[in-house]
Amino acid sequence: MALITETYLRARLVSGIPNPFPLSEGDKLTPAAADFLKNRGIATTRLASDPVHLRESAKSGGLTMPVGVSNRHVHLSPEHVEALFGPGYSLTPLRELSQKGQFAAKETVTLVGPKGIIPHVRILGPSRGASQVEISRTDGFTLGIHPEVRLSGNIEGTPGITLVSEKAALVLQQGLIVAKNHVHMSPDDAERFQVVNGDSLIVQTLGDRPVLFADVIVRVNPKFSLDFHIDNDEANAAYLRTGDVVRVIGINGELTGSVRG
Numbered sequence: 001m002a003l004i005t006e007t008y009l010r011a012r013l014v015s016g017i018p019n020p021f022p023l024s025e026g027d028k029l030t031p032a033a034a035d036f037l038k039n040r041g042i043a044t045t046r047l048a049s050d051p052v053h054l055r056e057s058a059k060s061g062g063l064t065m066p067v068g069v070s071n072r073h074v075h076l077s078p079e080h081v082e083a084l085f086g087p088g089y090s091l092t093p094l095r096e097l098s099q100k101g102q103f104a105a106k107e108t109v110t111l112v113g114p115k116g117i118i119p120h121v122r123i124l125g126p127s128r129g130a131s132q133v134e135i136s137r138t139d140g141f142t143l144g145i146h147p148e149v150r151l152s153g154n155i156e157g158t159p160g161i162t163l164v165s166e167k168a169a170l171v172l173q174q175g176l177i178v179a180k181n182h183v184h185m186s187p188d189d190a191e192r193f194q195v196v197n198g199d200s201l202i203v204q205t206l207g208d209r210p211v212l213f214a215d216v217i218v219r220v221n222p223k224f225s226l227d228f229h230i231d232n233d234e235a236n237a238a239y240l241r242t243g244d245v246v247r248v249i250g251i252n253g254e255l256t257g258s259v260r261g
Protein backbone atom coordinates (compact mmCIF):
# COMPACT_ATOMS: atom_id res chain seq x y z
CA MET A 1 0.00 0.00 0.00
CA ALA A 2 1.44 3.35 -0.98
CA LEU A 3 0.57 6.97 -1.61
CA ILE A 4 1.63 7.73 -5.18
CA THR A 5 2.64 11.35 -5.68
CA GLU A 6 3.29 13.46 -8.75
CA THR A 7 6.95 13.71 -7.69
CA TYR A 8 7.22 9.91 -7.72
CA LEU A 9 5.67 9.71 -11.19
CA ARG A 10 7.95 12.46 -12.52
CA ALA A 11 10.97 10.52 -11.29
CA ARG A 12 9.65 7.46 -13.14
CA LEU A 13 9.29 9.41 -16.43
CA VAL A 14 12.95 8.74 -17.14
CA SER A 15 12.57 4.96 -17.21
CA GLY A 16 9.08 5.17 -18.70
CA ILE A 17 5.65 4.99 -17.10
CA PRO A 18 3.71 1.90 -18.14
CA ASN A 19 0.27 2.38 -19.69
CA PRO A 20 -1.92 1.29 -17.99
CA PHE A 21 -0.18 2.24 -14.75
CA PRO A 22 -0.53 -0.62 -12.24
CA LEU A 23 -1.94 0.12 -8.78
CA SER A 24 -1.71 -2.46 -5.99
CA GLU A 25 -4.51 -3.03 -3.52
CA GLY A 26 -4.66 0.02 -1.22
CA ASP A 27 -2.48 2.26 -3.40
CA LYS A 28 -3.74 5.83 -3.57
CA LEU A 29 -2.97 8.54 -6.12
CA THR A 30 -2.76 12.14 -4.95
CA PRO A 31 -5.03 14.47 -7.01
CA ALA A 32 -1.91 15.94 -8.67
CA ALA A 33 -0.65 12.44 -9.52
CA ALA A 34 -4.05 11.49 -10.97
CA ASP A 35 -3.99 14.65 -13.15
CA PHE A 36 -0.41 13.90 -14.16
CA LEU A 37 -1.43 10.48 -15.55
CA LYS A 38 -4.64 11.82 -17.10
CA ASN A 39 -2.80 14.62 -18.93
CA ARG A 40 -0.51 12.04 -20.50
CA GLY A 41 -3.37 9.73 -21.47
CA ILE A 42 -2.16 7.01 -19.08
CA ALA A 43 -4.88 4.77 -17.66
CA THR A 44 -4.60 2.93 -14.33
CA THR A 45 -5.17 -0.73 -13.61
CA ARG A 46 -5.82 -2.46 -10.26
CA LEU A 47 -3.70 -5.49 -9.48
CA ALA A 48 -4.99 -8.51 -7.60
CA SER A 49 -4.32 -8.19 -3.87
CA ASP A 50 -1.97 -11.15 -3.78
CA PRO A 51 -0.09 -12.91 -6.58
CA VAL A 52 -1.28 -16.30 -5.31
CA HIS A 53 -0.79 -18.19 -8.55
CA LEU A 54 2.74 -16.96 -8.92
CA ARG A 55 3.50 -17.88 -5.31
CA GLU A 56 2.15 -21.38 -5.82
CA SER A 57 3.95 -21.99 -9.06
CA ALA A 58 7.16 -20.57 -7.61
CA LYS A 59 6.96 -23.22 -4.88
CA SER A 60 6.64 -25.95 -7.47
CA GLY A 61 9.79 -24.95 -9.32
CA GLY A 62 8.73 -21.56 -10.63
CA LEU A 63 7.67 -20.13 -13.94
CA THR A 64 10.46 -19.85 -16.44
CA MET A 65 10.99 -18.01 -19.68
CA PRO A 66 13.59 -18.00 -22.44
CA VAL A 67 16.21 -15.29 -22.83
CA GLY A 68 16.65 -13.28 -26.02
CA VAL A 69 19.85 -11.23 -26.17
CA SER A 70 19.51 -8.10 -28.33
CA ASN A 71 22.66 -6.86 -29.95
CA ARG A 72 22.83 -3.17 -30.87
CA HIS A 73 20.30 -2.34 -33.58
CA VAL A 74 18.40 0.40 -35.37
CA HIS A 75 14.67 0.91 -35.99
CA LEU A 76 13.87 3.40 -38.76
CA SER A 77 10.83 5.41 -39.77
CA PRO A 78 9.85 5.01 -43.45
CA GLU A 79 11.19 8.53 -44.15
CA HIS A 80 14.55 7.66 -42.64
CA VAL A 81 14.76 4.42 -44.67
CA GLU A 82 14.40 6.58 -47.79
CA ALA A 83 16.83 9.21 -46.49
CA LEU A 84 19.51 6.53 -46.03
CA PHE A 85 18.83 4.23 -49.00
CA GLY A 86 16.98 6.31 -51.60
CA PRO A 87 13.41 7.26 -52.59
CA GLY A 88 10.88 4.41 -52.54
CA TYR A 89 13.33 2.04 -50.84
CA SER A 90 12.06 -0.61 -48.44
CA LEU A 91 14.09 -2.89 -46.17
CA THR A 92 15.05 -6.40 -47.29
CA PRO A 93 14.22 -9.12 -44.72
CA LEU A 94 17.27 -11.28 -43.92
CA ARG A 95 15.92 -13.46 -41.10
CA GLU A 96 12.87 -13.57 -38.85
CA LEU A 97 13.06 -12.51 -35.19
CA SER A 98 11.35 -14.14 -32.22
CA GLN A 99 8.47 -11.66 -32.33
CA LYS A 100 6.01 -12.33 -35.16
CA GLY A 101 6.40 -9.99 -38.16
CA GLN A 102 9.73 -8.59 -36.96
CA PHE A 103 12.83 -9.20 -39.04
CA ALA A 104 16.52 -8.42 -39.20
CA ALA A 105 17.10 -6.57 -42.45
CA LYS A 106 19.93 -7.15 -44.91
CA GLU A 107 20.76 -3.43 -44.58
CA THR A 108 23.18 -2.12 -41.96
CA VAL A 109 24.46 1.32 -41.01
CA THR A 110 27.50 2.74 -39.26
CA LEU A 111 26.88 4.61 -36.01
CA VAL A 112 29.04 7.72 -35.76
CA GLY A 113 29.63 9.39 -32.40
CA PRO A 114 32.02 12.10 -31.18
CA LYS A 115 34.56 9.53 -29.90
CA GLY A 116 34.26 6.66 -32.33
CA ILE A 117 32.21 4.63 -34.78
CA ILE A 118 30.46 1.24 -34.78
CA PRO A 119 30.09 -0.29 -38.27
CA HIS A 120 27.66 -2.98 -39.55
CA VAL A 121 24.82 -2.21 -37.13
CA ARG A 122 21.75 -4.23 -38.14
CA ILE A 123 18.49 -2.48 -39.04
CA LEU A 124 15.36 -4.25 -37.79
CA GLY A 125 12.13 -4.12 -39.76
CA PRO A 126 9.45 -3.39 -40.54
CA SER A 127 9.91 0.38 -40.37
CA ARG A 128 8.06 2.07 -37.52
CA GLY A 129 6.76 5.49 -36.49
CA ALA A 130 9.91 7.00 -34.99
CA SER A 131 13.51 6.00 -35.51
CA GLN A 132 15.27 4.53 -32.49
CA VAL A 133 18.82 3.27 -31.98
CA GLU A 134 19.44 0.75 -29.19
CA ILE A 135 22.99 0.32 -27.93
CA SER A 136 24.64 -1.10 -24.81
CA ARG A 137 26.34 1.07 -22.23
CA THR A 138 29.68 -0.29 -23.48
CA ASP A 139 28.80 0.86 -27.03
CA GLY A 140 28.16 4.29 -25.51
CA PHE A 141 31.79 4.44 -24.39
CA THR A 142 32.96 3.56 -27.92
CA LEU A 143 30.76 6.27 -29.43
CA GLY A 144 31.28 8.86 -26.70
CA ILE A 145 27.55 9.25 -26.05
CA HIS A 146 25.88 8.08 -22.87
CA PRO A 147 22.13 7.61 -23.27
CA GLU A 148 19.77 6.74 -20.44
CA VAL A 149 18.09 3.39 -19.89
CA ARG A 150 14.65 3.76 -21.51
CA LEU A 151 11.76 1.52 -22.41
CA SER A 152 11.60 1.11 -26.17
CA GLY A 153 9.45 3.84 -27.70
CA ASN A 154 10.10 6.35 -24.91
CA ILE A 155 12.64 8.52 -26.72
CA GLU A 156 11.58 12.06 -25.75
CA GLY A 157 14.67 14.05 -24.75
CA THR A 158 17.18 11.29 -25.58
CA PRO A 159 20.45 12.08 -27.38
CA GLY A 160 20.83 11.95 -31.16
CA ILE A 161 23.30 9.98 -33.28
CA THR A 162 24.56 10.03 -36.85
CA LEU A 163 23.81 7.05 -39.12
CA VAL A 164 25.78 6.39 -42.29
CA SER A 165 24.76 4.00 -45.07
CA GLU A 166 26.71 3.31 -48.29
CA LYS A 167 24.59 6.05 -49.89
CA ALA A 168 23.95 8.79 -47.35
CA ALA A 169 24.38 10.12 -43.83
CA LEU A 170 21.47 10.95 -41.54
CA VAL A 171 21.64 12.94 -38.32
CA LEU A 172 18.99 11.79 -35.83
CA GLN A 173 18.11 14.56 -33.38
CA GLN A 174 16.99 12.03 -30.75
CA GLY A 175 16.31 8.32 -30.35
CA LEU A 176 19.52 6.84 -28.91
CA ILE A 177 18.74 4.65 -25.89
CA VAL A 178 20.06 1.82 -23.76
CA ALA A 179 16.96 -0.40 -23.85
CA LYS A 180 15.36 -1.27 -20.53
CA ASN A 181 14.97 -5.01 -20.12
CA HIS A 182 11.45 -6.33 -20.65
CA VAL A 183 9.54 -9.50 -21.38
CA HIS A 184 7.19 -10.05 -24.30
CA MET A 185 4.16 -12.27 -23.68
CA SER A 186 0.89 -13.28 -25.23
CA PRO A 187 -2.35 -12.78 -23.25
CA ASP A 188 -2.27 -16.55 -22.49
CA ASP A 189 1.22 -16.28 -21.01
CA ALA A 190 0.15 -13.21 -19.02
CA GLU A 191 -2.66 -15.26 -17.50
CA ARG A 192 -0.27 -18.07 -16.65
CA PHE A 193 2.12 -15.61 -14.99
CA GLN A 194 -0.81 -13.73 -13.38
CA VAL A 195 0.38 -10.37 -14.70
CA VAL A 196 -0.95 -7.53 -16.83
CA ASN A 197 0.75 -5.24 -19.30
CA GLY A 198 3.04 -2.84 -17.42
CA ASP A 199 3.67 -5.13 -14.44
CA SER A 200 7.24 -5.64 -13.30
CA LEU A 201 8.84 -9.04 -12.66
CA ILE A 202 11.77 -10.06 -10.50
CA VAL A 203 13.80 -12.51 -12.56
CA GLN A 204 16.59 -14.81 -11.40
CA THR A 205 19.19 -16.38 -13.66
CA LEU A 206 20.04 -20.04 -13.15
CA GLY A 207 23.63 -20.22 -14.37
CA ASP A 208 27.01 -20.16 -12.65
CA ARG A 209 26.57 -16.51 -11.79
CA PRO A 210 23.08 -16.04 -10.31
CA VAL A 211 21.85 -12.52 -11.00
CA LEU A 212 18.55 -10.87 -10.13
CA PHE A 213 16.84 -8.54 -12.58
CA ALA A 214 14.62 -6.59 -10.21
CA ASP A 215 12.37 -4.62 -12.58
CA VAL A 216 11.55 -6.46 -15.81
CA ILE A 217 8.62 -4.72 -17.50
CA VAL A 218 5.89 -6.98 -18.92
CA ARG A 219 4.62 -6.22 -22.42
CA VAL A 220 1.49 -8.11 -23.43
CA ASN A 221 0.28 -8.36 -27.02
CA PRO A 222 -1.52 -11.13 -28.96
CA LYS A 223 1.35 -11.02 -31.48
CA PHE A 224 4.07 -11.55 -28.85
CA SER A 225 5.79 -14.80 -27.94
CA LEU A 226 7.39 -15.34 -24.56
CA ASP A 227 10.88 -13.83 -24.58
CA PHE A 228 12.95 -11.99 -21.95
CA HIS A 229 14.91 -9.28 -23.79
CA ILE A 230 18.23 -8.07 -22.41
CA ASP A 231 21.18 -6.33 -24.04
CA ASN A 232 24.73 -7.59 -24.54
CA ASP A 233 26.10 -6.01 -21.37
CA GLU A 234 23.39 -7.61 -19.24
CA ALA A 235 23.88 -10.97 -20.96
CA ASN A 236 27.64 -10.90 -20.48
CA ALA A 237 27.42 -9.84 -16.83
CA ALA A 238 24.97 -12.64 -16.06
CA TYR A 239 26.59 -15.33 -18.25
CA LEU A 240 23.42 -15.57 -20.34
CA ARG A 241 22.94 -16.48 -23.99
CA THR A 242 19.89 -16.48 -26.25
CA GLY A 243 17.82 -19.59 -25.49
CA ASP A 244 18.91 -19.87 -21.84
CA VAL A 245 16.09 -20.02 -19.34
CA VAL A 246 15.49 -17.74 -16.34
CA ARG A 247 13.03 -18.04 -13.47
CA VAL A 248 10.43 -15.52 -12.32
CA ILE A 249 10.60 -15.17 -8.53
CA GLY A 250 8.57 -12.03 -7.88
CA ILE A 251 6.10 -9.50 -9.14
CA ASN A 252 5.93 -5.72 -8.69
CA GLY A 253 8.80 -5.63 -6.20
CA GLU A 254 7.54 -8.48 -4.03
CA LEU A 255 9.41 -11.78 -3.89
CA THR A 256 7.16 -14.77 -4.38
CA GLY A 257 9.80 -17.48 -4.73
CA SER A 258 13.00 -18.22 -2.88
CA VAL A 259 16.28 -16.78 -4.10
CA ARG A 260 18.70 -19.56 -4.94
CA GLY A 261 21.82 -19.39 -2.78
Ligand SMILES: [Zn+2]
Pocket residue numbers: 182184229
Ligand atom coordinates in the same frame (compact mmCIF):
# COMPACT_ATOMS: atom_id res chain seq x y z
ZN1 LIG B 1 11.84 -6.64 -26.98
